[in-house]
Every structure is written in structure tokens, then in C-alpha cells.
Amino acid sequence: MRVFGFVFFLAGALLAAVDVSQAQKQYGPGVSDTEIKIGQNAPFSGPGSSYGFQYRVMAAYLDALNARGGVNGRRILLIQKDDGYSPPKTAEVIRQLVENEDVLAIVGSFGTPTNAAIQKYLNLKKVPHLLIQSGASRWNDPEHFPWTTPYSPFYVGEGRAIGHFLLEEYGGKKIGALYQADDVGRDFMKGLREGLKAEAPTMIVKEANYQATDPTIDSQIVALKSAATDIVFLAAQNRFAAQAIRKIAELGWKPQIISTSIANSVKEVLVPAGEAASTGLISxxxxxxxxxxxxxxxxxxxxxxxxxxxxxPGHDPDDIAAIRGFSVMEAAAEILRRCGDNLTRENVLKQATNLRGLRLSLLMEGVTIQTAPGDYSAIRQIQLIRFDGEKWVKLRELIDDE
Incomplete structure (x- = not known):
């Protein structure tokens, strides 16, 4: 009887240990003891395809991470779906990722209009919609869209910093602005006006916009030149910024060009535009x-x-697409690492919105991720830089948008 009693006691203890072990592991969709499945839409085709390399880097980063053992012993499976930078297609591929692929979260999805097309759906489904590759301020709305978190500095803050700079260094000069006709352009213009303060109505003498599907913006650049502007502010994506810089040079026009952070890739913007034409550009x-x-x-x-x-091999290390792709997935991996064995969607969101003070490998000294439950804004510091014909050089010290 003593032997049987001991056996039953031992069996009970083992079952209890298994129960405790299993209780400590909490998994959401797409998670197992060996894998974490995440997804994203990516612009491998269409008008945003010049940003596609950033997404190849993201995939390669996770391949390298998985080769070293992944995160907490689990490999991260990234499922990427090309949406052609088309909002209807974005909605379609995100539904596939959530409903057919059972991903745990959508991470690093590209674009303002494309993310706008999926924000409400992902929040209704309570799927983490993290580290968005767009600086529109609408992503920082924890009250109405708690499952959506930004990554990039906000366009409004960037525009405001540029406005302050222009007011100090070019006060009284005439500004012509080219911007994308959506939330991207509107946010940049809002910030620019705020930075210029009371001088905005007199300094901004001409505005022109474009649609992301337009073939060219030559006529808009001619209109800005006709207004005798001294400064051209480009709140434009890669292809259109390159077109604008090239057209300005063709016209023999020499305004000071300011191109925002969404279009400052040497490889995708400045080289196609012409490095000589791009020399002196500020971003x-x-x-x-x-x-x-x-x-x-x-x-x-x-x-x-x-x-x-x-x-x-051989890729330009200063390419902003490579830098961003590496940094976004470094942040994503850290969020998943902090989750430990509690890989529910709720805990992923909790970790993603408590990153205050996180330092990433490639962020400048003094720049950290700052997400908090009541304020999802991530990167709040930026620096003005100037292209010297070969590389970007520092123009001003860090500016904090807090």
C-alpha cells in the first residue's frame, strides 16, 4: 500500500507540474512552442514600390535572428503580402493574414492610406497593428484605436521643426510647397504652418499637390517656379521627390530644397534625381x-x-531603407522577447505600448522609443541634415517634439 500510495503521489505531483508549466504559457493565434507567426502588407509593386527594399531587409533580419535561435527559443515567421500600395488590396491581404493565416499581429505595415484602410478592421478584431511605417498623427489614438501603434516620427512634428528652421534661417523668403494629396501631405503642411507661426500666410506663397497615382509632377514644379519661390518644400514620396529635384535642375532654377524624411534615400531619390542637383538639399x-x-x-x-x-553584399550601408527595415524588426523582436511565454494578443499590445526608453542599434545617441499606454508616439526626436553631394551631414542638434 505504501508503494502504491507513493506512486499515486508521484503521478499527481507530475501532473500538477505539467499543469503549472502549461498555465505559465499563454498563446494567441499563430503561436506555438516553436514559432510566432506575424504578417504585414508590403509595397513590392505599384506606386510605392521604391520602398519595397525596406521589406526585404525586414525579412532578412528575421532570417538572421531565427538562425541564432529566434526569440525565447521560437522562430519568428513573417508572412509578407504585396498590396501594390492600393488600399482595397491592403484590406484584402490583411484579412487573409488574420483570417486564413492566423497571424498573431500585423507588424510594420506600410503607408498612410493603406493603413487607414485596415485600422478599423484590426481594432474591431483586436489584432495588434504595430510599428506602422507612416508618420501620420492619426496612429496615436489609444482612446479610439487602442490596437494601433506608430513607429515613425509624426509628420506634423517634422513639419513643425522644418518650419522653425526656415523661420530662423530664411525669414521673409518665399516658400513653395509640393505635397501628396492625403493625410501625409496634410500633416506635413499643418506642421510647417505651425512652425512658421504668424509668418506662414506671407512666407508660403504657392502650394501644389499630387495624387500617388499621377505619372509626373512637372507641371506643379513649373507652377512653383512661376511664383518666384526661394524655397521648395517637398512633402512627397520617393518617386515624386526625385522627379521634382530633377525638374528643378532642368529648369536652371536654384531654390533651397527641403525634402522630408519620407524621401531622403540616396539610392532611391538623390541618385535618380542627380547627385549634383541634390547637393545642398536639406532633410x-x-x-x-x-x-x-x-x-x-x-x-x-x-x-x-x-x-x-x-x-x-555591396549594398550602401547608409541607405535609409535598409536602416529602417533593420530597426523596425529590431523593435518588433524586442516586443516579442518581453512577452516571454505570454504570447497573447493582449500582452503583445501591452509590451508594445510600454517601450519608454528603449534604445535601438541605429537610432542616434539621445533618441529612444517612447511609447506609453496613454501616448503611443514612439520616436519624438529628429535632426536636420544636409546632403553634401556624397553623404548626409549634420546641420543642427537634435530637436525634441515633446
Whole structure:
């Protein structure tokens, strides 16, 4: 009897241990002991395709991470679906990811109009909609859309910083603005006016906009030149910013060009526009310049350079698309790491909205992720930079939009 009693006691203890072990692991859709499944829409085709390389980098980052054991022993499976930068297609592929692929979360999805097309759906489904690749201020609305979180500096804040700079350095000069006719352009213009303060009505003498599907913006640039503007403010995506810079040069016109952070890729904007035509252009960033010799001992930069040389040999390390892709997935992996074995959608959101003070490898010194439950804004510091014909150089110290 004693033997049987001991056996029953031991069996009970083992069952209890298993129950405790299982209780500690809480999984949402797309999660197992070995895998975490996430998804995203990506612009591999269509008018936003010049941003597609950023998404190839994201996938490569996770491949490298998985080769080292993944996160907490689980590989991260990223399912990417091309939406052609078309909101109806975005809605379609996101439904597929949520309802057919059972992803845990949508991470790093691209574009303002495309994310706007899925925001309400993902919030109704209570699916984390994280690290959006758009700086529209609408993503910081925890009261109405608690499942949606931004990543990029807000366009309004960036426009405001540029406005302050122009007021100080170019007070009284005439500004012509070209902007995308959606929330992207409207946010940038709102910020620009706020930064220029009372001078905005007199300094902004001409505005022109375009649709993302337009073939060219040549006529808009001619209109800005006809208004005798001294400064051209481009709140335009890569292809249109490159067209604008090139057209300005063709016209023999020499205004000061300001291109926002959404179009400051050397590879995708400045080289196609012509490096000579782009020399002197001003923009903003929150990232280090990985090729800077002063960063040779920077561990984060060295990790990135090692990754890039293996995944994309010969690629320009200062390419903003590569930098952003690496950084977004570094943040995503950290969110999942903090979840531990509680990989429910609720806990993923909790971790994503409590990142205050998080430092990423390629963010500038002094720039950290700042998400908090009541304020989802992530990156709040930017720096003005100028293109010297070969690379970006610092123009001003960090500006904090708080």
C-alpha cells in the first residue's frame, strides 16, 4: 500500500507540474512552442514600390535572428503580402493574414492610406497593428484605436521643426510647397504652418499637390517656379521627390530644397534625381550614419554592418531603407522577447505600448522609443541634415517634439 500510495503521489505531483508549466504559457493565434507567426502588407509593386527594399531587409533580419535561435527559443515567421500600395488590396491581404493565416499581429505595415484602410478592421478584431511605417498623427489614438501603434516620427512634428528652421534661417523668403494629396501631405503642411507661426500666410506663397497615382509632377514644379519661390518644400514620396529635384535642375532654377524624411534615400531619390542637383538639399533623420568612421566602435552599428554585408553584399550601408527595415524588426523582436511565454494578443499590445526608453542599434545617441499606454508616439526626436553631394551631414542638434 505504501508503494502504491507513493506512486499515486508521484503521478499527481507530475501532473500538477505539467499543469503549472502549461498555465505559465499563454498563446494567441499563430503561436506555438516553436514559432510566432506575424504578417504585414508590403509595397513590392505599384506606386510605392521604391520602398519595397525596406521589406526585404525586414525579412532578412528575421532570417538572421531565427538562425541564432529566434526569440525565447521560437522562430519568428513573417508572412509578407504585396498590396501594390492600393488600399482595397491592403484590406484584402490583411484579412487573409488574420483570417486564413492566423497571424498573431500585423507588424510594420506600410503607408498612410493603406493603413487607414485596415485600422478599423484590426481594432474591431483586436489584432495588434504595430510599428506602422507612416508618420501620420492619426496612429496615436489609444482612446479610439487602442490596437494601433506608430513607429515613425509624426509628420506634423517634422513639419513643425522644418518650419522653425526656415523661420530662423530664411525669414521673409518665399516658400513653395509640393505635397501628396492625403493625410501625409496634410500633416506635413499643418506642421510647417505651425512652425512658421504668424509668418506662414506671407512666407508660403504657392502650394501644389499630387495624387500617388499621377505619372509626373512637372507641371506643379513649373507652377512653383512661376511664383518666384526661394524655397521648395517637398512633402512627397520617393518617386515624386526625385522627379521634382530633377525638374528643378532642368529648369536652371536654384531654390533651397527641403525634402522630408519620407524621401531622403540616396539610392532611391538623390541618385535618380542627380547627385549634383541634390547637393545642398536639406532633410531630417533620427538615425546614425553607419559609414561614419566615428562609429567604428559602436556595437549596434557593427552588428548592422555585419548583417548587411551577409544579407545584401555591396549594398550602401547608409541607405535609409535598409536602416529602417533593420530597426523596425529590431523593435518588433524586442516586443516579442518581453512577452516571454505570454504570447497573447493582449500582452503583445501591452509590451508594445510600454517601450519608454528603449534604445535601438541605429537610432542616434539621445533618441529612444517612447511609447506609453496613454501616448503611443514612439520616436519624438529628429535632426536636420544636409546632403553634401556624397553623404548626409549634420546641420543642427537634435530637436525634441515633446
Amino acid at each position: 531630417t533623420t533620427s538615425y546614425k550614419t553607419p559609414s561614419d568612421p566615428a562609429l567604428r566602435s559602436d556595437a549596434g552599428v557593427q552588428e548592422y554592418l555585419s548583417f548587411l554585408s551577409k544579407a545584401f
